[in-house]
Amino acid sequence: MSVQEKLKALLKYLKIVAITGSSAFCVYYNIRQTCKTINNIVNPKVIDRENKREAAYIYVDDPSYNRTFQVEYDKATRQSVGLARIWKSLKHSLAWRLLWLCRHGNKDQRNIALEQLASFKNNKVWDCCKLAQAMDENTAVLLARTRGVDLRYFLPPPIHIRRAALSNELVSFKLRDLILAVQNVNPHCCIEHFLSKYFANVQEAAMESDSIPSKPDNICERDLCISCMDAIYHHVTLFNCKQYDEDHSIKKLINMGLLPILAETMLRNRNDPDCDLAVLKVLTVLSVHCNLLLDFFKNGLIGELARLIRSKDIRLSSSAAVCLANLSGEYCYRPGLYLLHPLYRTTSATACDTLLVHGLRGGVFVTWRQRDKKCAEPIGLIEVTISDFDCETCEIVQTPEKKYLDPDMQQVVEDLIEIGDEALLSDIEVVLHDIPIKALREPQSSNKFTANHKRLALNQEEEDKCNYTVCWPKDWLPKDVSNLRILGVNYWTSLSEWLERCPLQTADIATRASELVPALIDAGVGNKGTPVVWLAHSMGGLIVKQVLVEASQSNQQLLKKIADNTKAVLFFSTPHKGSSMATMPRAAAAVLWPSNDVRQLQQDSPVLLNLHKAFIEFADAYSWETISFAEAMPTLITAFKVPVHFVESFSADLGRGEFYQLPLDHLCICKPATRQSILYTTVLDVLQRVSNKQEELPYSNTVIDLLWWIFKTKVKEILETIDENHQTNDGLRWTETVLLNTFND
Numbered sequence: 169m170s171v172q173e174k175l176k177a178l179l180k181y182l183k184i185v186a187i188t189g190s191s192a193f194c195v196y197y198n199i200r201q202t203c204k205t206i207n208n209i210v211n212p213k214v215i216d217r218e219n220k221r222e223a224a225y226i227y228v229d230d231p232s233y234n235r236t237f238q239v240e241y242d243k244a245t246r247q248s249v250g251l252a253r254i255w256k257s258l259k260h261s262l263a264w265r266l267l268w269l270c271r272h273g274n275k276d277q278r279n280i281a282l283e284q285l286a287s288f289k290n291n292k293v294w295d296c297c298k299l300a301q302a303m304d305e306n307t308a309v310l311l312a313r314t315r316g317v318d319l320r321y322f323l324p325p326p327i328h329i330r331r332a333a334l335s336n337e338l339v340s341f342k343l344r345d346l347i348l349a350v351q352n353v354n355p356h357c358c359i360e361h362f363l364s365k366y367f368a369n370v371q372e373a374a375m376e377s378d379s380i381p382s383k384p385d386n387i388c389e390r391d392l393c394i395s396c397m398d399a400i401y402h403h404v405t406l407f408n409c410k411q412y413d414e415d416h417s418i419k420k421l422i423n424m425g426l427l428p429i430l431a432e433t434m435l436r437n438r439n440d441p442d443c444d445l446a447v448l449k450v451l452t453v454l455s456v457h458c459n460l461l462l463d464f465f466k467n468g469l470i471g472e473l474a475r476l477i478r479s480k481d482i483r484l485s486s487s488a489a490v491c492l493a494n495l496s497g498e499y500c501y502r503p504g505l506y507l508l509h510p511l512y513r514t515t516s517a518t519a520c521d522t523l524l525v526h527g528l529r530g531g532v533f534v535t536w537r538q539r540d541k542k543c544a545e546p547i548g549l550i551e552v553t554i555s556d557f558d559c560e561t562c563e564i565v566q567t568p569e570k571k572y573l574d575p576d577m578q579q580v581v582e583d584l585i586e587i588g589d590e591a592l593l594s595d596i597e598v599v600l601h602d603i604p605i606k607a608l609r610e611p612q613s614s615n616k617f618t619a620n621h622k623r624l625a626l627n628q629e630e631e632d633k634c635n636y637t638v639c640w641p642k643d644w645l646p647k648d649v650s651n652l653r654i655l656g657v658n659y660w661t662s663l664s665e666w667l668e669r670c671p672l673q674t675a676d677i678a679t680r681a682s683e684l685v686p687a688l689i690d691a692g693v694g695n696k697g698t699p700v701v702w703l704a705h706s707m708g709g710l711i712v713k714q715v716l717v718e719a720s721q722s723n724q725q726l727l728k729k730i731a732d733n734t735k736a737v738l739f740f741s742t743p744h745k746g747s748s749m750a751t752m753p754r755a756a757a758a759v760l761w762p763s764n765d766v767r768q769l770q771q772d773s774p775v776l777l778n779l780h781k782a783f784i785e786f787a788d789a790y791s792w793e794t795i796s797f798a799e800a801m802p803t804l805i806t807a808f809k810v811p812v813h814f815v816e817s818f819s820a821d822l823g824r825g826e827f828y829q830l831p832l833d834h835l836c837i838c839k840p841a842t843r844q845s846i847l848y849t850t851v852l853d854v855l856q857r858v859s860n861k862q863e864e865l866p867y868s869n870t871v872i873d874l875l876w877w878i879f880k881t882k883v884k885e886i887l888e889t890i891d892e893n894h895q896t897n898d899g900l901r902w903t904e905t906v907l908l909n910t911f912n913d
Contacts, residue, residue, distance in 0.1 A: 263288060267299060270307045279515050282310055286317040296320035305465035306496075312474035313492045313513035322471030325431045329467065332428075333435035340389055342429050343396035349424055350400070350417045354407045358670050362399045366392060390443065393433055397446040400426075404453045405503045406672055410690070412457040422460065426450075427467045434472055441481050448476065448487035453503050455494035464495060477511055482639055483533055485511055486656070500690040506532050506656040508642040519651035519859040520699050520735075523688075524641060527706025527742075528765055532656035535705050537638045539839040601845040605800055606829035608821065617846065625844050632842035641703065641851075644843055649855045653698075655691065657684060661707070661765050676768055677707075677775070681714035688715070689726045694733035699858045702737045703851065705838040706815070707769065709742025710776065713783040720786040731786070735858045736793040738851060740838040744780050745819040746771035749812065771819070784824060794825030795850060803833040826850075 269281035300323045303311070311317050324330065344367055351359045366387065387395070400421070409415040430447050437443035451469070454460055464470055476488040489511040490501045501507055508524075526535035600617050619625035637643040641654055659680060660670075675683070694700050704712045719731035747769050768775065787794060798820035802811030814834040821827050830837065830846065840847040 263295070263299060264302075267302065267307065270310070271304060278310070282314050282513075285321075286311060286314040288318065291318060291320070293320065305461050305470070308465055308470045309461060309492055309495045310513065312470050312477070313489075313496060315512040317474065319471060319475055322474055323468055324471060325428075325435065325468030326466070329428050329431050330435060333432045338389060339429065339433055339436065340392045340396055343393060343400070346421055346424055346426055346429070347396060347399055347403075349420055350403055353416050353420050354403070356403060356406065356672075359399060359403055362395070366395060390437060390440070393437075394442060394446045397430075397433070397450055401446075401449045401453065402670070404450070406670070408453055408456070408503060410456065410500075410502075410686075412459055415457065418454060418457065422454075422463065427454075427460075427463050427469065431467045431469055431472070441479075441484060444476060444479075445481075445483055445487070448484060448491065451491050452487050452494075452501075455491040456500060456502060458495055458497045458500075461495045470495075482508070482642065486532075499692055501655075502687040502690055504658045504684075505687050505691055506658060508532075508639060508654040508656050509646050509652060514651075516651045517696075518653045518698050520649070520653070520701055520855055521693050522641065522645065522652055522654045522701050522703065522855065523693065523712075524654070524656045525702065525704040525708030525712055526658070527704075527708045528661045530661070530705060530708070532658045533638060535838060536641055536656070536703075537839060538632070538636055538640050539836050539841040540636065600849060601841055602830050602832060602847055604828040604830050604846060606798075606817070606827075608827040609825065619844060629842045629844050632844075640840060640848070644848065645852065645855065648843075648852055649859055651859070652855070655693070657708070659684075659711075677710050677714050677779070680711050681718060684711065684715055685718060685727060688730060694730040695726070698733060699735045700730060700733050701735055701855060701858060703740070703838075704737065704742060705740040706742060706834070707765065709737075709739040709744070710769075710779065712737060713779055716792075717779065717782045717786060720790065731790060734790065734792055736795070736854045737787075738854065739794070739796045739820070739822060740847075741797060741799045741815045741820050741834055742822075743769055743815045743819045744776065744822055746773045746776050747815055747819060749814055780822075784822075787824065793854065794822050795854070796820055796822045796825065796827045797837055797847070798827070798829040799834050799837050800829050800831050801833045803835060 263285065266281040266285045269277050270285065273281060296318060297320070300321050303321065303323075308322060311321060344363075347359060347363065351363070404417050404421070407415070407417045412419065430450060434444060434447055451464075451473075455464075464473075470492075473488045473491050476484045477492065479485045479488070486506045486508055489507045490505070493499050493507060494501055496513075498513075524532065524536055526532065600619060603617055632644075639656075645654065646652055688694075692698075702712045716731055716734060716737070719727050719734075722728055722731075748771050749766075749769075786792075798817040799813070799815060800817070802813050804810065805812050817829050820829075828846065828850075838847070842848075843852075
């Protein structure tokens with residue numbers, strides 16, 4: 169065979185290979201594009217659920233379909249004919265597309281999709297069940313933090329947990345086994361005391377596996393479960409670690425099934441605030457480890473948190489908000505730090521971080537409540553002043569108002585009414601409450617002791633008298649200052665060593681401040697240039713001073729930002745130079761046996777004086793605004809109503825900044841009765857000035873800085889426009905936008 173014939177045969181083979189390869193490539197390319205298109209429309213993970221070995225969720229409580237559910241579905245199907253069926257199918261496809269954007273879209277698209285998905289109303293049960301079944305854990309926790317979301321979007325606890333909640337098995341013994349296991353990991357005397365008190369024969373039961381100890385007769389099952397959960401919370405709080413691999417107690421509890429037991433407990437005690445609070449306290453510690461999100465989701469706890477964040481009880485809503493914020497990974501709120509506002513997810517930048525620090529025998533949900541009648545009652549030496557109150561809701565008689573179809577006309581009429589009322593009150597001065605009897609140093613603000621808007625002040629006063637609040641910074645400040653983040657600091661205190669306490673909870677001011685610092689850093693306080701304002705009552709002011717001194721002296725960048733961004737500190741009867749009550753005679757000290765918290769507040773203590781001197785130096789260096797309030801009236805203690813001045817005015821005076829001595833006692837010095845109190849108006853004035861400075865133009869010193877700021881803003885807008893055009897296929901089309909406006913309220 170010649171060379172020419174060999175080349176012809178080779179060319180023939182090459183043609184066949186080229187035609188076959190190109191055909192195969194075309195077929196492969198079309199199949200791949202088809203699969204990619206299908207994956208964009210249908211979630212492949214839903215189809216893969218059948219291949220999983222683990223337990224999956226189901227919609228119904230029983231393997232057989234509910235007859236009522238089926239009849240309702242058939243009735244709705246028969247009624248959906250013609251245009252209505254097409255309209256509902258469009259809504260259904262739009263909801264699924266929004267769910268897809270929640271999982272795969274960028275940050276802006278995800279925020280829009282979450283808001284629109286949460287605003288869907290009048291959904292059928294089966295539509296919510298389908299969306300809940302297809303939803304992943306990351307979308308679920310973000311949707312739970314969105315205001316107004318339908319709770320049917322979240323799966324309930326699995327059926328084996330719901331069946332266990334209907335059984336007669338005692339949950340207290342399950343919790344007891346968990347306590348025993350965690351005690352073996354990290355032994356602690358408090359847990360040993362608890363077990364010996366409520367489970368006296370637990371040691372014998374541990375040796376005899378077949379015997380079941382009898383439940384204590386002096387306590388009911390519900391109260392015993394709450395006590396067990398409090399014991400678990402106490403233990404995991406003491407031995408809590410930020411890294412999950414190092415937190416051996418929590419790892420042991422999770423492996424033994426703590427989350428299913430907590431879900432079962434909430435189902436057994438439905439709508440029980442005390443039980444829900446005990447469960448939430450444990451969940452707040454567990455949520456620090458955001459890698460447990462999938463475990464929360466599988467046990468149906470995301471839906472329970474979405475339910476509790478709507479609670480009117482501030483303890484439940486704040487704890488649920490902390491859990492969801494930790495699980496979403498936005499911030500990390502350690503135990504003892506409560507998120508008071510905003511409870512829900514927000515896209516606005518924080519204008520100011522406001523921190524509340526209580527004093528001795530106080531608490532986040534006790535110290536910062538509105539002044540009520542119980543504040544005037546004498547207090548004891550042992551019991552803690554509680555926040556229970558008897559508030560009679562005012563009966564507001566609503567008079568029919570004439571409404572106009574034209575909103576501009578309605579606004580004009582309202583403005584005329586307001587102008588008329590202000591004219592009637594022109595000759596009257598509305599004086600604020602709690603006028604100081606003594607004031608030192610000229611104030612930096614233009615705050616006055618009379619209301620500027622008289623009609624608004626009178627209306628607010630009547631509204632505050634009718635609507636009692638257990639935390640006035642949470643309920644009042646966001647109404648007057650936007651984009652605030654309010655955090656409450658909670659820590660354990662004691663007055664006497666005669667009282668039961670944990671030996672590991674004895675700490676001085678410096679130790680408490682060092683424990684608070686990492687919690688503030690993890691929460692992002694002062695980060696991104698956000699200004700910080702502190703509100704501190706009594707001993708809490710000393711802790712704040714210690715934190716700021718450590719932050720000023722630190723070389724750590726994140727800790728240094730707290731000192732750099734602190735703008736103001738407000739002290740409510742803080743003993744800067746100590747208290748004479750803590751300096752008691754030796755005979756009285758032998759009887760009362762004051763705790764370490766009281767002993768460190770002795771008058772003219774060298775530790776307090778050195779701290780005071782260091783704080784004054786850093787306050788002048790960083791130009792912190794300081795305002796001090798002092799008590800002028802004695803506090804009645806014991807049933808004999810013994811008048812006692814806890815903090816004298818000379819000790820409450822910081823020596824710099826504004827100083828006011830008010831006609832209030834030690835307990836009421838941080839509790840305004842209404843928004844027309846000097847206490848509230850002073851705090852509001854500081855926050856408004858700090859927030860307004862934050863919103864000002866960042867570069868306004870020179871013309872060059874101004875032009876540079878305008879140039880950067882324009883470039884940012886152009887880049888965002890290009891990004892939106894690039895993401896057109898993943899965004900919302902104009903038709904879908906019309907449908908969103910149609911199906912929303």
